[in-house]
Amino acid sequence: MFSAGSPSPPTCSLAVGNWEASVGRIRAPGSRPGPAASRQKRHPAEWAPVGLGSHSLRSVPLVFDRGLWLCRGADSPAPTAQPCSPNSHAAPGPREPGRAWTDPGMWGYLSLLPMCLAFWAIAGIWTVFSLAVVNKAVNLTDGFPYISVCGNVPPQSCIFSQVLNIGAASAAWICILRYYQLRDWGVRKWHNQVILWTGLLCALGTSIVGNFQEKNQRATHLTGAFLAFFVGILYFWLQLFLSWRMKNLPQPGAPWIGPLRLVLCSACFILEVAMVVLHSWSMRSISAICEWVAAMLLFILFGLLAVDFSRLDGCTLCLQPGSGSLRPPPDSPTSLHVQL
Structure with missing residues (x-):
């Protein structure tokens, strides 16, 4: 299920059973997360999967962007955690001139x-x-x-x-x-x-x-x-x-x-x-x-x-309520991102 975080600072989290993914990072309940600043600066490539019995859970990067779609690839800047609200419209910038391409190892x-x-x-x-x-x-x-x-x-x-x-x-x-x-x-x-x-x-x-x-x-x-x-x-x-x-x-x-x-x-x-x-x-x-x-x-x-x-790692679907739509219930997310 999806749940909204505390009002200050607002974040998004995804709870699956007894495990929780907070701002794209999976951790077990009861464990202490790292500082918020360090979590925001970590690239999704550094998020390691967490074992759960005979299975493993992959990290869930939550990317916030205006519009409906965000194509994330090797040339895109590292995502940062943003408040889960319709007013979060930070768009990724263009590729820096002279930035070298990284070899993804295999095509997406x-x-x-x-x-x-x-x-x-x-x-x-x-x-x-x-x-x-x-x-x-x-x-x-x-x-x-x-x-x-x-x-x-x-x-x-x-x-x-x-x-x-x-x-x-x-x-x-x-x-x-x-x-x-x-x-x-x-x-x-x-x-x-x-x-x-x-x-x-x-x-x-x-x-x-x-x-x-x-x-x-x-x-x-x-x-x-x-x-x-x-x-x-x-x-x-x-x-x-x-x-x-x-x-x-x-x-x-x-x-x-x-x-x-x-x-x-x-x-x-x-x-x-x-x-x-x-x-x-x-x-x-x-x-x-x-x-x-x-x-x-x-x-x-x-x-x-x-x-x-x-060079694309994947595509993220972003659903956001319109400006004239009704306010969602308190326990429902104001923005939903689905990794495809």
Whole structure:
């Protein structure tokens, strides 16, 4: 259960059975905690797990921040204990210039999300293509088909919709995590919001493409395709421009990751323009090939975000009551943080 501490100074604690975690530090009841100042200055990496029979309890870092999410990684400053109240809105600062990266030993679990998205999307649409060929929904002797043509007829249309819907949800989740990571790195709010909304529009367009087949809703389908392809590549161009503009922005991964992204973005944009031009010239087969390659490059660009997420240790959900909401009961917390 969660319980609020004494009014002076206010703290938060988590009680599990006969054990208590106070300000992210687990201790047994009856034992004397260290001085408050020393507890506040300790980094979560120094908190050792406490054995409990054949099990062990991991330390529970309580991080207080404004907004809904806080992505905590190796580049973020060490958290400090803050009062458990809605007025606690201390935001982490940007990475100090010249600060060396620390080797976390292994990638965080959040880095699996971009990789899973890339694998899921690439495998999914090629599965749809294979089913369309096997079911003779497309005829390769007439030319190479567009991606949407392969997903026009059931049952592959059902799989096509499911693949793109799950991919769109994963892409939106990645964009939100990326937004809070860039915020913690010190990116300006309006710059960061433009990047976020382009990514969310790309995810929305992907879902529209999957749910509105070309033969049923052509105008809606083409609108979704525009958002997925052209707004999607804009999402990565904006991040490239940001990394070029902000020289002190952290650059995780090998030095060739940045140039690789530049090459992929350039190739993807050229292929998208060529796709539209060749389609207008009635060169449908070559245009379809450009579409397939451009889609693969977009999936790879999303997958490369795993390099940036490798520096994240986890993500914390923060729920805070609004200013106009009713006052909570005395024994309920005013702020709840859940470590994901």
